[in-house]
């Protein structure tokens with residue numbers, strides 16, 4: 001029942017730890033034996049051979065041999081920063097989450113990423129960007145694992161291996177999709193038309209952000225919030241960058257990929273070091289928690305749909321400031337482990353089938369990536385709340401647990417550890433009604449509309465943004481070897497907008513298919529997506 005001891009610090013071992021995680025003035029082995037020489041192996045005479053008994057040689061090389069861990073299966077390339085989140089208090093009526101109470105400040109770590117490239121790929125490629133935030137709240141960690149686009153390619157997590165297999169480099173040539181053979185990606189999204197909305201966002205300027213500092217972020221899924229009275233609402237999370245939303249133009253993105261592949265991470269670190277701390281407002285779109293889980297006819301469990309801000313304005317609830325760069329990329333940015341199931345009391349999941357699959361996937365992949373079940377003990381992943389769990393042993397266990405292995409009920413350990421009472425703010429699952437319906441492998445009919453929101457997005461673009469979208473489709477589809485795939489994607493565009501379809505077809509030198517929707521009687525809008533929200537006076 002005693003609270004866990006996490007990783008022993010220098011103080012616990014009796015030796016003061018220095019800032020770089022090392023102790024003492026002299027070079028030692030990993031066992032603390034002082035070394036006289038680390039530049040020469042132990043040899044039988046000056047001309048060798050090298051002796052197997054040289055433990056220092058073997059320790060040094062063996063550890064080096066194991067310095068790398070697997071990169072993330074997706075979102076492998078990223079950059080992170082520390083910061084703080086301060087709540088305005090405007091969410092108090094809808095959630096009892098302590099970190100959203102007025103004036104509360106919570107430490108955070110944010111990792112931005114591309115999705116498809118490997119760890120060494122370029123920052124400015126056309127791709128979705130990850131925007132994952134770890135809030136170290138005193139009620140347990142909250143991870144908001146979002147993207148810079150508000151929708152996703154698939155409605156059901158069972159399709160995730162498919163979309164990623166279609167998008168990652170070809171197994172034979174290992175040539176990234178972003179630079180060469182595009183057939184598998186376009187094959188998938190043209191056959192699996194629920195991907196068309198997200199694909200449109202990727203082909204827009206959102207796919208090539210100017211900076212992490214000028215990206216919006218979205219939790220994508222609808223979550224369920226619970227207030228102190230136990231009342232619930234449905235909500236979507238939004239990050240709004242203080243600098244507004246800005247993108248590169250395609251030619252800049254291409255040049256930067258060659259001239260400075262680290263452009264985005266450099267920009268993030270340089271801004272923070274210069275004291276120009278990046279800031280975002282966290283906002284909520286809030287919907288009544290009705291049995292249908294819809295709003296304005298939109299199924300809130302469908303992650304390929306947005307709810308337009310005109311129908312449900314984003315209400316600011318707090319401010320994020322990134323003010324500290326990591327000390328060690330590996331220890332922090334590489335080892336951080338986010339999970340959509342890390343939720344504090346007051347925030348709960350919904351039955352969005354994409355979210356439900358994610359709840360399984362993250363810890364599963366981290367068991368391999370971070371070498372076993374104890375990665376929550378890695379410094380960057382440690383909660384800033386007291387931890388008294390029932391988890392024991394396993395690879396890389398750093399805690400020295402006292403007493404009996406925990407089990408409940410017990411009479412030997414006085415019944416420890418105890419579940420919290422209601423007054424102690426426990427996490428309580430919302431007792432949502434489960435449908436009385438047969439088990440099926442199927443989507444609800446309300447998930448069937450795959451094109452109208454892609455059309456909405458296209459029609460909301462300014463003339464110059466439309467031009468960029470047309471050019472992006474033309475460039476990317478132009479990389480496909482298979483004409484049938486280009487033709488099938490043009491068919492999808494014919495279901496989105498005839499003007500877009502005709503322009504891309506012209507660019508590809510192919511006939512435009514018959515449109516299935518009329519030409520819209522809507523003038524292109526001004527550059528709405530470039531207009532930042534008016535911030536309260538600083």
Ligand code: HEM
Pocket residue numbers: 071072073074075078111112113129130131132145146147151152156157158160219220221303336337338354357358361362365366369
């Ligand atoms: C990683 C976002 C859907 C599996 C990530 C990361 C982000 C993210 C931001 C990077 C986290 C980091 O920086 O460490 C999203 C969003 C999704 C989505 C917004 C849809 C709304 C899915 C689905 C699956 C999945 C459906 C699987 C069924 C993974 C895996 C990782 C990952 C395995 C690597 C995690 C790690 O190695 O730590 N995702 N993702 N994601 N995602 Fe997703």
